[in-house]
Amino acid sequence: MIDVLKLGKTFPLQASQGQAQSVTALHDINLQIIKGSIVSLLGPTGCGKSTLLEILAGLQSPTTGEVRLEGLPFATPIPTDKKLLKAYQRQHRFLSPQANRLFHNRPRHDIAMVFQDYAVFPWKNVLDNVTFTLSIVGVPKQQSQEIALGYLDKVGLLSSKTKYPSQLSGGMKQRLAIARALCVQPKIMLLDEPFASVDELTRQQLQELLLHIASATKVTIVLVTHDVAEAVYLSDKIFLFTPTPGTIYKTIEVNSPRPRRRSDAELVALQNQISTSFR
Amino acid sequence: MRKYITTSNVLLILLLGLFLYPLPSGKIYWLLALLAIVLKISQLIIKSFSSNEEKRKSTADVLAILYLFFGLWHLFSARYIILSKLLFPEPEVVFKMFFAELPDLLQHLLHTLILLTNGYVLALAVAIPLGLIIGTNKRLLNVADPYMRVLGPIPPIVYIPYAISLLPTFQLASIAVIFLGAFWPVFGNTIHGVLNIPRNLIDASKVLNLRGTTLFFKVILPGAMPSICLGANLSLLFSFLMLVAAELIGSSVGVGWYIRHFGAFGDYPRVISGLIFFGLIVTIITWGTGRIERHLLKWTDTVK
Ligand SMILES: Nc1ncnc2c1ncn2[C@@H]1O[C@H](COP(=O)(O)OP(=O)(O)OP(=O)(O)O)[C@@H](O)[C@H]1O
Numbered sequence: 388m389i390d391v392l393k394l395g396k397t398f399p400l401q402a403s404q405g406q407a408q409s410v411t412a413l414h415d416i417n418l419q420i421i422k423g424s425i426v427s428l429l430g431p432t433g434c435g436k437s438t439l440l441e442i443l444a445g446l447q448s449p450t451t452g453e454v455r456l457e458g459l460p461f462a463t464p465i466p467t468d469k470k471l472l473k474a475y476q477r478q479h480r481f482l483s484p485q486a487n488r489l490f491h492n493r494p495r496h497d498i499a500m501v502f503q504d505y506a507v508f509p510w511k512n513v514l515d516n517v518t519f520t521l522s523i524v525g526v527p528k529q530q531s532q533e534i535a536l537g538y539l540d541k542v543g544l545l546s547s548k549t550k551y552p553s554q555l556s557g558g559m560k561q562r563l564a565i566a567r568a569l570c571v572q573p574k575i576m577l578l579d580e581p582f583a584s585v586d587e588l589t590r591q592q593l594q595e596l597l598l599h600i601a602s603a604t605k606v607t608i609v610l611v612t613h614d615v616a617e618a619v620y621l622s623d624k625i626f627l628f629t630p631t632p633g634t635i636y637k638t639i640e641v642n643s644p645r646p647r648r649r650s651d652a653e654l655v656a657l658q659n660q661i662s663t664s665f666r
Numbered sequence: 667m668r669k670y671i672t673t674s675n676v677l678l679i680l681l682l683g684l685f686l687y688p689l690p691s692g693k694i695y696w697l698l699a700l701l702a703i704v705l706k707i708s709q710l711i712i713k714s715f716s717s718n719e720e721k722r723k724s725t726a727d728v729l730a731i732l733y734l735f736f737g738l739w740h741l742f743s744a745r746y747i748i749l750s751k752l753l754f755p756e757p758e759v760v761f762k763m764f765f766a767e768l769p770d771l772l773q774h775l776l777h778t779l780i781l782l783t784n785g786y787v788l789a790l791a792v793a794i795p796l797g798l799i800i801g802t803n804k805r806l807l808n809v810a811d812p813y814m815r816v817l818g819p820i821p822p823i824v825y826i827p828y829a830i831s832l833l834p835t836f837q838l839a840s841i842a843v844i845f846l847g848a849f850w851p852v853f854g855n856t857i858h859g860v861l862n863i864p865r866n867l868i869d870a871s872k873v874l875n876l877r878g879t880t881l882f883f884k885v886i887l888p889g890a891m892p893s894i895c896l897g898a899n900l901s902l903l904f905s906f907l908m909l910v911a912a913e914l915i916g917s918s919v920g921v922g923w924y925i926r927h928f929g930a931f932g933d934y935p936r937v938i939s940g941l942i943f944f945g946l947i948v949t950i951i952t953w954g955t956g957r958i959e960r961h962l963l964k965w966t967d968t969v970k
């Protein structure tokens with residue numbers, strides 16, 4: 388269970404003409420994500436979806452509010468008090484504070500993330516990107532080779548396994564990022580527009596793959612997307628965002644049973660309802 | 667048939683004509699003609715080894731310019747003596763000298779290479795780890811920054827006289843000077859490379875819970891590698907510069923010394939032989955480092 392309580396994030400901007408400026412990316416976000424469910428963050432560009440995901444991944448700290456994981460505080464604001472700040476920094480010397488706290492006394496790899504800009508390692512070829520991730524989790528070499536090839540097959544990259552990311556198309560990089568996130572079987576998966584740059588047919592295949600893995604491993608999935616149909620088809624719950632500042636203005640529960648059909652009248656109606664509410 | 671009529675082939679024929687047509691004194695330049703043919707053969711060998719079409723064409727063009735240069739040199743120093751005989755010895759004299767002096771030159775080269783590798787490798791061995799550590803540590807970076815700004819731009823040549831009087835042997839002094847010349851470019855570029863690793867890759871490593879040596883060797887080092895290679899190339903050029911400068915000032919062996927020494931005696935055939943030799947050596951070294959670089963950076967899309 389992930390609880391996000393009164394979360395706010397303000398980015399300081401370069402002071403111009405003596406005035407300190409700032410951007411409020413997130414304001415008063417409250418949401419609850421039940422273990423093993425799939426939720427979507429849906430909203431127009433610039434409303435702070437990626438920022439929220441990065442806070443959940445422990446890559447950024449909130450300015451106000453907090454995130455709790457299984458009831459334990461997981462992401463909290465960096466203290467403004469000098470003394471507290473010192474202690475805080477000492478505690479989190481090398482990693483980002485949140486990541487550090489997350490992995491402290493915990494089994495490794497609770498969280499995997501697919502970044503909006505892929506973030507695959509350009510100096511490792513396709514296969515090595517995946518096996519490297521597996522090796523971090525402690526999978527022995529021979530096994531990791533096998534597992535990696537299996538996931539590359541699932542995302543359709545088997546024939547490009549020796550290529551470097553610079554030789555891949557955007558969609559291929561995205562699929563590599565997906566394979567890298569899936570292969571470690573995390574407890575929480577944070578996906579930032581994971582299917583944005585693949586064609587419709589591949590996208591549907593990957594969606595099925597995601598659903599299959601979700602039902603098989605009981606992973607909690609937080610999905611950021613622009614695509615209303617995708618959100619409706621995949622999610623148990625959809626959070627609709629509005630920009631400046633990013634807030635949730637509506638939460639939609641999708642209760643239709645799985646497996647779902649894309650053309651299901653109920654889903655299509657929901658889609659239309661969401662689309663019109665955006666206008 | 668037409669594909670054999672290329673610039674370099676036409677020039678080769680002209681050149682052979684020039685060398686083999688006897689002078690009024692009856693002299694025929696067999697050696698130079700042989701050399702021109704050897705050059706052509708080596709071009710054909712290199713061509714057959716290179717994979718892409720553009721490179722094949724360029725080998726012939728490079729050779730054509732070389733032929734033109736030798737042709738003009740020979741023409742104006744041997745056949746129609748327009749150039750000063752002292753400053754522009756004719757090609758045959760130079761080449762005969764080159765081959766006669768080769769054992770000596772190789773011996774001098776040994777000394778030069780010892781200095782070069784010691785200074786350069788030492789600079790890399792210190793600058794790269796130091797740069798990586800400083801680049802990943804904000805506090806150290808803030809400390810190092812002012813020193814880099816002050817010390818970095820000092821042309822290392824100014825250290826030479828001081829180093830020579832400070833250190834007991836010339837060898838140590840020139841190694842120190844090469845070290846200083848080679849250090850800053852690779853050091854600065856290593857730090858620059860670390861700071862410019864895309865943020866998303868660092869984020870990805872954080873989500874993967876990478877830390878310590880794994881983070882260092884699997885992400886920071888390869889991420890900074892393009893910049894490190896750039897710095898290492900610059901450093902190599904600086905090393906050559908410092909090396910020759912040091913030898914010109916304070917040595918009694920080495921290729922740089924050889925050139926200066928015979929220059930002082932006005933023995934220009936030897937000077938030119940030394941220059942050609944040095945050029946060849948530098949080419950071989952940079953070719954080798956280029957291969958290493960290509961291997962290290964085979965994942966980028968810029969180096970081919
Ligand atoms: N590091 C940062 N510094 C300053 N402002 C930032 C930073 N990161 C994000 N922002 C601002 O926060 C707001 C939300 O950004 P975010 O990337 O979360 O949007 P998003 O919803 O993911 O958009 P998209 O759908 O286009 O990916 C934007 O206005 C952006 O300018």
Ligand SMILES: [Mg+2]
Binds near residue numbers: 436437438503579
């Ligand atoms: Mg985004």
